[in-house]
Amino acid sequence: MKGFLETGTWKFRHAKFCGMTTVLFLILCDGAIARQTNAARAGIPPSRELTDEVGRKIQIPRNINRVVSLAPNLTEIVFALGDGNHLAGDTDFCDYPPEAAQKPHVGGPVNPNLEEIVALKPELVLATKSINRRETVNALGRIGLPVYVTEDPHSIEGMIASVKHLGSVLGAETSAATLTEDLRGRLADLDHRLAGVAQRRVLFVVWTEPLISVGRDTFIADALRRAGGRSVVETKAEWPHVSMEEIVRLQPEVLVFASAHAVDTQRDIDALRTRPGWRNLEAIQRGNVVVVSDAINRPAPRMVDAIERLAHALHPDAFTARAAPPEDSGTGFSLWGLVLADAKSHRLKPVPLTSADSNPIVEEACACDR
Amino acid sequence: MRPLTIKRLLWTCGGLGLLLLASVVLALKLGAVPVSVTDLVLDLGRIAIGRADELPTEYRLIVFDLRLPRILLGILVGAALSVAGASFQALLRNPLADPYVLGVSSGAALGSILALIIAPGFALVTPLGALLGAIATIAGVYFLGRREGQLDSTTLLLGGIILASFFSAIILFLMTTLTGRDLRGMAYWLMGDLSTPVSAGMQWIFIVGLVAGIGAIYSTSADLNLLLTGEREATHLGVNVTRVKLVVYVSASLLTALAVSASGAIGYVGLLVPHAVRLIFGSDYRLLIPASALCGAIAIVLADTLARTVVSPTELPVGAMTAMAGAPLFIYLLRRGLR
Numbered sequence: 122m123k124g125f126l127e128t129g130t131w132k133f134r135h136a137k138f139c140g141m142t143t144v145l146f147l148i149l150c151d152g153a154i155a156r157q158t159n160a161a162r163a164g165i166p167p168s169r170e171l172t173d174e175v176g177r178k179i180q181i182p183r184n185i186n187r188v189v190s191l192a193p194n195l196t197e198i199v200f201a202l203g204d205g206n207h208l209a210g211d212t213d214f215c216d217y218p219p220e221a222a223q224k225p226h227v228g229g230p231v232n233p234n235l236e237e238i239v240a241l242k243p244e245l246v247l248a249t250k251s252i253n254r255r256e257t258v259n260a261l262g263r264i265g266l267p268v269y270v271t272e273d274p275h276s277i278e279g280m281i282a283s284v285k286h287l288g289s290v291l292g293a294e295t296s297a298a299t300l301t302e303d304l305r306g307r308l309a310d311l312d313h314r315l316a317g318v319a320q321r322r323v324l325f326v327v328w329t330e331p332l333i334s335v336g337r338d339t340f341i342a343d344a345l346r347r348a349g350g351r352s353v354v355e356t357k358a359e360w361p362h363v364s365m366e367e368i369v370r371l372q373p374e375v376l377v378f379a380s381a382h383a384v385d386t387q388r389d390i391d392a393l394r395t396r397p398g399w400r401n402l403e404a405i406q407r408g409n410v411v412v413v414s415d416a417i418n419r420p421a422p423r424m425v426d427a428i429e430r431l432a433h434a435l436h437p438d439a440f441t442a443r444a445a446p447p448e449d450s451g452t453g454f455s456l457w458g459l460v461l462a463d464a465k466s467h468r469l470k471p472v473p474l475t476s477a478d479s480n481p482i483v484e485e486a487c488a489c490d491r
Numbered sequence: 492m493r494p495l496t497i498k499r500l501l502w503t504c505g506g507l508g509l510l511l512l513a514s515v516v517l518a519l520k521l522g523a524v525p526v527s528v529t530d531l532v533l534d535l536g537r538i539a540i541g542r543a544d545e546l547p548t549e550y551r552l553i554v555f556d557l558r559l560p561r562i563l564l565g566i567l568v569g570a571a572l573s574v575a576g577a578s579f580q581a582l583l584r585n586p587l588a589d590p591y592v593l594g595v596s597s598g599a600a601l602g603s604i605l606a607l608i609i610a611p612g613f614a615l616v617t618p619l620g621a622l623l624g625a626i627a628t629i630a631g632v633y634f635l636g637r638r639e640g641q642l643d644s645t646t647l648l649l650g651g652i653i654l655a656s657f658f659s660a661i662i663l664f665l666m667t668t669l670t671g672r673d674l675r676g677m678a679y680w681l682m683g684d685l686s687t688p689v690s691a692g693m694q695w696i697f698i699v700g701l702v703a704g705i706g707a708i709y710s711t712s713a714d715l716n717l718l719l720t721g722e723r724e725a726t727h728l729g730v731n732v733t734r735v736k737l738v739v740y741v742s743a744s745l746l747t748a749l750a751v752s753a754s755g756a757i758g759y760v761g762l763l764v765p766h767a768v769r770l771i772f773g774s775d776y777r778l779l780i781p782a783s784a785l786c787g788a789i790a791i792v793l794a795d796t797l798a799r800t801v802v803s804p805t806e807l808p809v810g811a812m813t814a815m816a817g818a819p820l821f822i823y824l825l826r827r828g829l830r
Contacts, residue, residue, distance in 0.1 A: 213805060228805035231679060232686065236523035236553045237804040254679060256687040263688060264556045 174272040174286060175250055177258075181267045182244050185291055189243040192230050192252045195271065196221045197421035198284055199247070201300055202293040210241040216381075217416075217423065235260055245269060245290070276343040277308065277428070280420040304425050308347060311432055314439045315349040321435045323350035324373035324404070327360060327418075329393065334363045340420050348431035349439070350375070365398035375435065376404045379427075381415045411435070495775045503772060507785035511566070514789050518562045518796040523804065524553045557688070565685050565795045565809075566788040567697050568754045569764075570705065571746040573787025576761025577768075577779055578708050578743040579629075581715040582736060583636070585644045589762035590625075590747040592648065594655035596758070598628025599744075599751035600681055601658045604665060618696060621748035628654055629744055683757035683810020685795050693753075700749045705784055707742040711735045712776035719774075757791070757810045759817035764790055767820070 168180050187209040190196040196215040199208050205218070210225040212233065227237040230252045238246060238261065246268045248258050258268050269290055274280040281301050288297020323345050327333040334354040335341040342352050353371040354363055380386035390410055393399040404410065411434045417427040433440050520526050531554075537545055538555060546555075572590060579588040579595075590596045602624020603617040610616050631654055636647025666677060680687070689697065708715075714735045717725040722732050750757070764787040765779065772782050794812040801807065 226804055228803075232684075232806045232808075234523055234799070234804040234806055235557050235686065236799075239549050239552045239557065240523045242549050256680075260557075260686075260688050263690075264552050 171290065173269045174283065175270045177262075177268075177270060179267040179269060181269075181290070183292075185244050187241065187243045187245075188291065189227060189238055189241050189246045190215065191227070191233055191246060191248040191257070193217070193221075194252075194280075194419040194421040195247040195249060195287070196224075197419060197423055198287050199291070201284070201422040202288055202291060203296045204291050204293050207291070209243055210238070217419075233257060239264070239266070247271070247287070249273065274340045274420040275338045276340055277347060277424065278343075280340060280422075280424060281305065283420070284422060300422060304422055307425055307429065311347060311429060315432060315436060318349055318436050318439055320346075320349055320351040322353050322371075322374045323377050323435075324353050324368060324371075324375075325377045325379075327379075329389065329399075332363050332365055332368065333360055335359070336361050340424070341417060344417055344424060344428050344431070345377070348428045349436045350377070350431070369398060369401045372403050374404060374409060376402070376410045377431065378410065378412045379415045379417045380412055383412050386412050495778055500778055500781070503778060504781050504785065507782060507789070511785055511789050511792070514792045514796075515562055515566075518565075518792050519554060519558055521796055521800050522553070522558055524550060526554060560688055560694075561685055561795065562792055564689055564694075564697075564753055565791040567701050568685070568750045568757065569760060569787035569789070569791030570784035571701055571750040571787075572757060572761040573764040573768075573783040573790075574705050574708055574780055575743040575746040575750070577765035577776070577783045578715070578739045579761070580765060581719055581776060582739055582743070583633075583642060583644070583647055584719060584721070585642075585647060586766070587644075587648055587762065588651075589759070590743075590750075591756060591758035591761060592655075593629065593632050593651035594653075594658060595625050595628045595632070595651075595744065595747045596751050596756035597655040597658035597662070598631075599625040599748045600756055601662055602627070602748075603752050604662060604677060608665070614690075614692065615696070617752040618693075618700075618748055621752040622745060625744040625748040625751070626741065628658070629740055633740075679808065680755040682808040683755045683813070684808040685754050685791075685798075686806055689753055697749050697753060700745055704742040704746040704749070705780065707738055708746075709777075709780050711738055712780050715739070715776040719776075755808075755810065757813055759813045760787055760790055763817045763820060 167183050169183055170178060170180050172178050186207055188199060188204070188207050189210045190199055190208060191212060193212065193215045196208065196211045197217055199205060200218050200221060205220055208221070208224055210227050211221055212230050213226045213228060214230060215221040215224070215226075225237075225241060227241070228234045230249075231254060233253075235257070243266065246261055246266055248268050248270050250270055251273045253270075258270055261268050269287075271283045271286070272279070274283060281304055284304075285297050285301055288294050288300075325335050325341055325345060327335060335345075335352060336354070336356045336359045337352065338357065339359050345352050353368070353373045354361060376390075378386050378390065390405075390412075394405055399405050411431060413431050413434070414423075414427045416423040417431070516528060516531065519531055520528060534546055534554070575595075576589045579590065579593060580586055582588075583593075590599075599621035602620040602622070604620075605624070606616045606620025632647060632651045633642075635650030635654070636642050636644075638646060662677075662681065714725070714730045717728050717730050718732065718735060725735075726732050747761075765783045768779055768782045768786050772778055790813070791809065794816060795809045797816070798807040798809045798812040801812075
């Protein structure tokens with residue numbers, strides 16, 4: 122009886138001991154395995170530290186295979202660098218190139234779904250300083266996702282710098298070098314052709330009601346300068362809300378609209394011909410209106426195409442020796458150049474732009490501006 | 492009115508607590524990554540015993556680092572706004588009083604923006620500025636609404652609406668003129684938005700502030716019942732009206748300030764939730780305060796879940812959701828109450 126009890130106790134103790142050892146062993150193994158995998162995770166893709174364009178330090182893997190872009194212009198840059206296959210996701214507004222629209226979307230740039238971003242398992246998230254919110258960037262940073270933030274480009278050169286930076290971040294230095302060289306070459310050619318021509322006085326219309334134009338430190342103002350134009354709006358604010366009275370006083374020579382849907386825009390422009398204020402603009406009366414691709418609104422390489430086309434529209438004489446750049450239909454790119462809406466027939470027909478010297482009213486307006 | 496017993500209080504709060512738990516589980520389940528409820532319970536268990544490492548990284552990040560903190564913040568904000576609304580309704584003896592309608596939310600928003608402009612580096616600047624803004628606004632509304640020593644409810648509400656639009660105009664002016672500063676995100680925040688996580692240190696400030704604020708208001712709930720009959724009557728019944736009013740004003744402003752600095756100006760919760768609670772559970776403040784806190788939390792958690800999922804992957808601000816869902820619900824409750 123005693124023996125049985127003792128054996129029972131022994132058995133119990135033994136079982137308890139074995140159990141505890143097993144548990145302890147498992148815990149140790151578990152810890153060891155966990156440490157090992159952590160080390161492997163940290164070790165195998167070697168990471169590097171870099172500073173983004175707004176001065177934040179981030180840690181990214183050396184080979185980046187999954188990128189999420191939070192702005193349409195960054196998506197375009199990634200594709201232009203030939204890195205589109207590494208783009209794991211982008212925003213609802215990323216529509217160029219067409220492949221960008223097929224990528225999984227994470228919502229709008231201002232209010233992306235953070236869960237959706239994390240679910241795409243990106244190794245790097247690209248964001249801009251002004252389109253995206255700082256709160257989004259901070260939230261992603263806090264949960265350990267590296268976010269490369271680009272500075273707002275205030276010039277075409279700034280856009281080209283971003284292309285170069287993103288090229289080195291994504292490991293596409295060679296294509297970035299080729300691309301930037303090409304862009305710079307085309308811009309230099311444009312400068313050469315437009316050397317000596319009189320700048321057109323332009324009103325760039327971002328929005329019609331209320332009238333919003335561009336300030337002097339924006340990339341669009343720089344694009345206008347590169348295309349041989351000059352914005353009549355001279356202000357420090359980036360997207361100024363301009364008074365119509367002021368525009369009627371300044372009488373711009375040409376109105377420039379940016380749109381992906383030229384036909385709709387043309388309809389809107391026709392409607393402006395009867396609108397108070399707008400109908401008092403020489404440019405509207407004469408049909409000196411240029412509709413360029415909305416690529417001009419996005420600081421990405423495609424912007425240079427839009428600049429070339431705008432330059433053609435503003436200064437056709439400077440390009441007479443050379444054929445116009447080919448129309449790349451199907452990408453949403455469209456240029457109506459200088460179109461006059463025939464009010465009676467509602468048909469649009471291209472007309473040459475009234476040159477400044479044959480137009481005394483414009484001359485007067487210039488004097489007034491000075 | 493049924494007499495309030497401890498048993499009834501506990502049963503009501505327990506039931507609402509379970510409802511809140513159910514809505515939290517629902518909120519955790521829905522979103523970019525779908526989760527089954529059983530997995531959720533198991534994973535919560537894993538996290539509770541400190542073995543969160545076993546979960547897949549993305550899954551853990553999404554559900555427990557993004558979704559859960561957001562839901563918890565929603566609970567805090569909902570409870571704060573509802574209790575603040577219920578207290579303002581008692582203090583001003585006006586069933587339409589609410590932090591949003593009275594302009595207190597706008598005042599808090601303006602306060603935090605001004606504070607951010609004056610001292611951008613200081614961490615506590617937003618809630619402190621919001622608190623000062625909220626207190627100043629409610630004092631302003633109170634004085635605007637006073638006529639010959641008595642509160643006039645129409646003047647009071649008009650005062651609130653006028654102050655709210657005045658503050659909104661100043662905020663718009665500041666956001667337009669101060670282009671150099673990063674106030675752009677504020678426009679989104681102003682609509683009422685829970686998508687921005689609050690830093691860990693702030694979370695504790697919110698929790699402590701919320702418990703203190705609701706606790707202080709709850710301690711005066713018996714007096715608030717008497718105050719509803721009128722200030723003079725309450726004084727005759729032995730209520731220290733000045734003290735009660737001070738405590739409740741400061742606490743309700745604190746709650747509004749916390750909610751606004753965490754999530755911007757979310758409207759209608761402070762108005763609708765106490766009303767719904769009153770219609771269902773009666774108007775005894777000893778039950779109304781805790782029941783409003785729980786129902787407000789449920790309302791915000793559900794509204795934010797809708798805001799996250801209804802046009803996924805894009806998110807709506809939760810303020811748009813509360814306004815959209817709140818108005819029809821209010822009409823329904825009003826008509827039911829009239830019958």
